[in-house]
Amino acid sequence: MxxxxxxxxxxxxxxxxxxxxxxxxxxxxxxxxxxxxxxxxxxxxxxxxxxxxxxxxxxxxxxxxxxxxxxxxxxxxxxxxxxxxxxxxxxxxxxxxxxxxxxxxxxxxxxxxxxxxxxxxxxxxxxxxxxxxxxxxxxxVDMSSIINPDKSVNGDVAKGEAYYNTICAGCHGKDGKLPRDLAAPLGKIVSSNPWEGLFKILNGQPKESMPAMRALPIDVSTDILSYMMTLPQK
Structure with missing residues (x-):
């Protein structure tokens, strides 16, 4: 038995x-x-x-x-x-x-x-x-529960910093200013349009090697976005 x-x-x-x-x-x-x-x-x-x-x-x-x-x-x-x-x-x-x-x-x-x-x-x-x-x-994904009308994000910045620095910084740099052909620093991109930022974090960038966070808990993407909002905009 x-x-x-x-x-x-x-x-x-x-x-x-x-x-x-x-x-x-x-x-x-x-x-x-x-x-x-x-x-x-x-x-x-x-x-x-x-x-x-x-x-x-x-x-x-x-x-x-x-x-x-x-x-x-x-x-x-x-x-x-x-x-x-x-x-x-x-x-x-x-x-x-x-x-x-x-x-x-x-x-x-x-x-x-x-x-x-x-x-x-x-x-x-x-x-x-x-x-x-x-x-x-x-x-x-219900982005209205993550991103507020004033564009602030309901995530954990401290956790997002750790995720960003281990997953994203290798390509984007710790200041979010890489690669050089970015239209603007990541801080400016996501602060202007956090909905696009969350979408790209979840799904990746078309025809780029950017990893998609889709298989991970949504909190991971939310926290990454929250931290990216603090990156330099210039």
Whole structure:
């Protein structure tokens, strides 16, 4: 009886370990889907769309061309569209967010991507559609519970410093000013747009070696962002 219980316990532990591995692997696919959401044509090495997307609202004259083909341009880094950070500013479109399709079957999401409104039919291969749909269905994060309206972040700066210095500083430098081709120091980037900062920490940067924190507890990404907000902005 004792041997049987030991074997059962071993099976349970093994099954739990395998479940964790499967979840982690799914997290890597979700992170890739997040990068497709960010800039799909860069991820798959496709030519940049030349024309402004036909569904881009005429009321927004501040953006045109390939940027209007990025999912994040309409639905936001927080995926909340008109009800989130893009309720104002240069990316204001009046387009709704994607909270309503969280948990939806991937086939339904893919069908919408390929419909006449989104016009993504033939733009990517089936694996790309799958990964992007998985991100939309299972990868949404409630950023409103992490980032406040005043752009402050509900994280632990001290823990974030330790995470940043061991995970991020090797490429970005302890002051957040690397690599040299950054548009601005990280401190300025995330202070201006913490929603983008959290998105990139979770999912990585398209076609870059930046690690994605997606498989780790969300607190890790939140704490990293909190610390990055303290980095030099000049």
């Amino acid at each position: 004792k041997k049987l219980l030991t074997r059962i316990a071993t099976v349970i532990i093994f099954s739990a370990s395998m479940s964790t591995i499967v979840q982690a692997e799914e997290a890597s696919v979700i992170a890739r889907g997040g990068q497709l959401y960010d800039k799909w044509f860069k991820v798959i090495d496709a030519p940049k769309p030349a024309d402004t997307h036909k569904a881009w609202p005429a009321s927004n004259t501040k953006k045109k061309g390939d940027v209007t083909w990025r999912c994040k341009s309409c639905h936001g880094w927080d995926l909340r569209g008109k009800d989130g950070a893009y309720s104002k500013g240069s990316y204001k479109t009046g387009i709704k967010g994607l909270q309503g399709v969280a948990g939806a079957p991937l086939e339904e999401i893919i069908t919408v991507m390929k419909d006449d409104t989104h016009g993504m039919e033939g733009m990517m291969n089936e694996q790309d559609y799958h990964d992007l749909a998985l991100f939309v269905s299972k990868g949404q």
